[in-house]
Amino acid sequence: MPHDALLEEPPGATTHPENDDLRSLEAGLDRLQTDADRAPNAWRRFTTSVVPPIVFVLALIAAWQLYVVITQPRPDLAPGPLEVAAAIGGAWESGRLQLAVATSLERGVLGFLIAVVVGTPLGLLLAEVKPLRRAIGPIISGLQVLPSVAWVPAAIIWFGLTDATVYFVVLMGAVPSIVNGLISGVDQVPPQLRRVGTVLGAGPGRLATLVVLPAALPGYVAGLKQGWAFSWRSLMAAEIIAVGGTIGFGLGSMLDQSRELADLAGVLATILVILAIGILIELVVFAPLERRMLRRRGLLQGGAR
Amino acid sequence: MPHDALLEEPPGATTHPENDDLRSLEAGLDRLQTDADRAPNAWRRFTTSVVPPIVFVLALIAAWQLYVVITQPRPDLAPGPLEVAAAIGGAWESGRLQLAVATSLERGVLGFLIAVVVGTPLGLLLAEVKPLRRAIGPIISGLQVLPSVAWVPAAIIWFGLTDATVYFVVLMGAVPSIVNGLISGVDQVPPQLRRVGTVLGAGPGRLATLVVLPAALPGYVAGLKQGWAFSWRSLMAAEIIAVGGTIGFGLGSMLDQSRELADLAGVLATILVILAIGILIELVVFAPLERRMLRRRGLLQGGAR
Amino acid sequence: MSSQTADHTAIRIERLGKRFGAGPLVLDDVNLSIEAGEFVCLLGASGCGKSTLLNLIAGLDRPTAGTIDVPTQGAAVMFQESALMPWLTARQNVELALRLRGVPRAARRGGALELLDTVNLADAAEKRPHELSGGMRQRVALARALAQDRPVLLMDEPFAALDAITRDLLHEELERVWRRTGRTIVFVTHNVREAARLGQRVVLMSSRPGRVAGEWRIAETEGRRIESPEVAALSIEITTQLRKEIRRNAA
Amino acid sequence: MSSQTADHTAIRIERLGKRFGAGPLVLDDVNLSIEAGEFVCLLGASGCGKSTLLNLIAGLDRPTAGTIDVPTQGAAVMFQESALMPWLTARQNVELALRLRGVPRAARRGGALELLDTVNLADAAEKRPHELSGGMRQRVALARALAQDRPVLLMDEPFAALDAITRDLLHEELERVWRRTGRTIVFVTHNVREAARLGQRVVLMSSRPGRVAGEWRIAETEGRRIESPEVAALSIEITTQLRKEIRRNAA
Amino acid sequence: APQAAAGRAAEASAGTGPADELRLGYFANVTHAPALVGLEEGLFADALGDTKLTTQVFNAGPAAIEALSAGAIDATYIGPNPSINTFIQSAGQSAHIVAGAAIGGAALVVRDGIDSPADLEGTTLATPQLGNTQDVALRSWLASEGFATDTTGGGDVHITPTENAQTLTLFQQGGLDGAWLPEPWVSRLLADGGRGAHVLVDEADLWHVGAFPTTVLLVRAEFLAEHPETVRALLEGHVASVAWLDDHADEAPAAINAALEAETGKPLANEVISRALEHVTFSVDPHAETFETLVANGLEAGTQKDGSIDGLFDLRLLNELLEEDGTEPVSAGGLGEE
Ligand SMILES: Nc1ncnc2c1ncn2[C@@H]1O[C@H](COP(=O)(O)OP(=O)(O)OP(=O)(O)O)[C@@H](O)[C@H]1O
Ligand SMILES: Nc1ncnc2c1ncn2[C@@H]1O[C@H](COP(=O)(O)OP(=O)(O)OP(=O)(O)O)[C@@H](O)[C@H]1O
């Protein structure tokens, strides 16, 4: 039966009154059942979700400054916001801040990318090959429980104070997250979608590429996001603990240095930078990625958050 | 209208044939629509989910031992499983292992409990008071992104090398998780349940205690579980970095000590102990708690996992 | 809520209007009065404001214009999803309603079991919602609504998610309960045949904004079945009107 | 799957039996033959094995005993949930079916739009599933099933989750498509009236194990509406039989 | 035994010629003055000729050992205990001591009110690092005084290995009662510690000759086997450096301080560095005869595994040089080649 024959209307069918009736009825119902798109009000979103935290942080800083001005505490135990700002400025001027941020970011991003390259095929393999998964899955989940900071001493013994140590720790932190994210993403693919794929005539290969992988994307992205968080955490741990040797100067090293100089303003400044980078990466890289994907799938919850 | 009057059957109603008919029809349908409970097959579960990882680990250990026997690598760079076992045994005999485990567990548990006590009211407050949440929520989420290891240097400056440092870091690690878990738990309470509570006549107080809190339990428990994971991570980081002073001897200190003595077998032994404790706490404390709660709510997925 | 209404009128709605925030008018100039013990079906296409109207009657929301008079004791409500507390057993769910009504602890268990027996669920009292089928869950929800002991029962598409066989049975069950307890029932539905099967009166609502677009009364409701010819005849009439309302929105 | 069947028989099922693992027998000695172009409704209570039977026909599962003959081209299937790919638009969902059928890239877009127009959804081609109402989603799923261009269309309670008004419309839509394309349709449902409304033949299945428990043929199907008296009469007859089957399980 | 094999390899094969690069580790510390001066005065560069010299600075022994084990450096100045540790842990395969560098310069500094060992009961004392030379010395001395200690900070006297800079702060704040430290920290604690800081025990008094090793020169075993010429050149520089320190006693403080300032950003106070140099002697003799005692002490203190240190020393190259200079050869004490 050729395709076109199936769709061919009997002559005059489109003008058949009963059919027209049905069409107008369906159109009316469709109109009633779909809400007009409400344009998200950017200004409102800004005032309700961006302004309050900023105001709160500013108030916090003001209170802190006030406290410092009034009680005049020992500056080495309670530096004021101005001193912390000065510490950031100083580090910037001397170029140490840029160097540290560049080094840490490079390591974090590179380590994360390696983790993605390692974790993705591993995750796919575990998700699709049942016996492997039974055997290795629990071990990977277990590794996720292990604080990656615990790997630092072992890595130092193996690789000395070199960048290999840092990358090893980052990998041990990020890979289990990514693998588990991908596995749970594949698990959450509704079995119905696989069956539809089969019914539509997809073989295993096209089923995987056209159905399973796109369907598992939300879990995978969530895993990537968490993997990044773990990369960043592990990196900081490694940098703080493993200082010296041929290890470059990252944010963790900067933190440790400030601590050795008993420079609390410098410590707090570095913490703020680390926090800012973490939030920034999340806002700039993962949040839009996730939001776009969820919006396309209609999984985004109402903007109450 | 008194309650009993409503339920009073008109005399003879129970023997009314039509009603009997309805009863038998309903009973038949109920029977058809509910599956007989299938007893979970403990033996099968054991063979499919416990045996494979154990076999895999044993195979891994055997391969490792074989490698060591065949290639005879430098024992300080690649100790064999026997040496690692001996290291655990040695630490046990000298009592260092017990001391370290007891110290770390005590700190971890105590820190976690403090975090629960701090995080729970904070989470409830943020979940229920919208303006507060708008202002503080993003900050708490941001703190969750900050590696808690970054707090170690600051804590050392504030509290010196004392236990307060350790507890501070643990709190900074665990509290945001618990708060966010509780908030998302409350967010996920279906609005329908709140409305039912209102319709049934519950005021705000009883609505919170009888409806919202029990409904938010799954998110809360998930938050607690994650909070524990962060407590444990942060604790290890703090113990590894902050050694000396009046800080007691925990697993992290043991790890650091082994590293200083270039004793890789000791390092690996300690990593194994840390991993074992992490998995054990999860299996013994959180997994049953979570499983019981999810099973009671019918949220547990089929045993395929 | 509002004042006790005159002798035989359970619910009186006058010139009711409702809009959400700055959105369009959802309900406009709705007038309706429902007698005590009456079984009214509210019929309308999706989004026409049926749930909004029901929530206003239940006191879950406030009208923008007009007034609603309901009995001082208020109304019990049943939703499309049974909305049982998933962590409580069937009995405990009913007991919760009794507890919130103020029934002393000692009397609750017996009362709950009695109510569950009313809906033929005595055997399933100790099961949790997820162990029950959809029809059983809605029967628990019905028992819970009965536990509230209010003269008015509001039902928002309570059987829409059930399979047809179960739905037919629940129609009979509901009718039996209604005849025995004499409640005033306002029943919201999409289903023309369901409305014609259950109601003493069927009120058709138009869409955007929601208004009363038609009303039908059924004289003799005893012994009706959904396949009965009277139900079919009424259904054809209402359907024609309903389709006209829907077509109005096509343009 | 299996060999091409004789001239006019599209599907022939003989002595079919099915059990899952070591569980009880789900289907037992099912015999059924369906002619090309026939519209058969498979009716039965929940859990009686309707979906199992349909999956066997679709080749998604293998029988334990007996044989099933279906056309070599296989069958298209529609499920209760539309099961559209949530990351694709309506058009892309239909195009996916065309692509997996082997239609060249250039022809896909036009084909998909044509098929969407068949179900009166040309305007919604660029919308994603979550932007569509349930009825619209099922129409996209229907278009997708048509895109497969298979002589047999298997439908597993495709309208069960829809509201009554939409369901009535989709009955008319489906009937129109059936008449125009001449497909063989096997339609699974709980709903006695739906079966009586749509089928040329209604097959009633018993529960535990599933067997054919009764069969009705409708001579004249043109111009039927769900409220028609013939539909009502047939419904009463089938319902009585169905209730007998259900009651059997009460003991 | 493997170490014997390595030794033989060095002897027989004469390696693969001079290395292109020598990576040298040291601490920015007074007891590492031969390294500081050798670099500052260009003595290593002169001796190494074409071989490029790169350096790495460490804060503590373990890090240097880790770098050595990971092949990130080829030789390092380090204390004897970490050297013993890596040798035993690696079953003699990791590294060999090729020369001594410094002697003496460690002491137990305590607060006011502790005037005899008996007063130490219940106090908390710091050492630079678990299992390092001072840590082991403190533990074995306390044991000889009848105090029990353990590696977890328990016992009659609590020993808490703490970073030197932290030790100074904690001592000032009252968190520590004393510390067994190397120079210049002994002098710094005496100068800046306050709280009546004074020396209770000078480690020099504990050894019969007053000579005990503080710093030695350790070379990676593989490097030694492959590039004996380069190690010989390094030793030339080392010997010259020690000689320079002997000959320029008046210039030494300034030279060392300049190197320290370059490394850490802060020079030592004059009185600190001169007092420190008074207590440290620089010598190429590793005093191998004391190592068996060091091992015994480490074992007793629980900071070390049991094992043989036979073959730890490879002093052949050093003795060749000394012979050329016409000086007395040094002894390996029966623990390796001399
Ligand atoms: N909280 C709300 N805020 C804004 N608009 C709302 C709100 N609730 C309902 N609406 C709008 O009011 C209209 C009527 O909604 P309502 O839920 O009462 O319809 P309905 O007749 O119950 O529909 P359905 O049959 O689908 O349940 C819809 O257009 C809906 O978008
Ligand atoms: N994969 C499976 N493994 C084990 N038992 C199954 C499986 N699929 C179905 N069953 C069992 O087979 C019986 C028939 O199931 P089936 O889904 O075919 O019923 P159905 O008639 O489609 O029911 P419904 O109307 O609820 O969709 C049920 O008792 C079910 O528990």
Ligand SMILES: [Mg+2]
């Ligand atoms: Mg509604």
Ligand SMILES: [Mg+2]
């Ligand atoms: Mg089914």
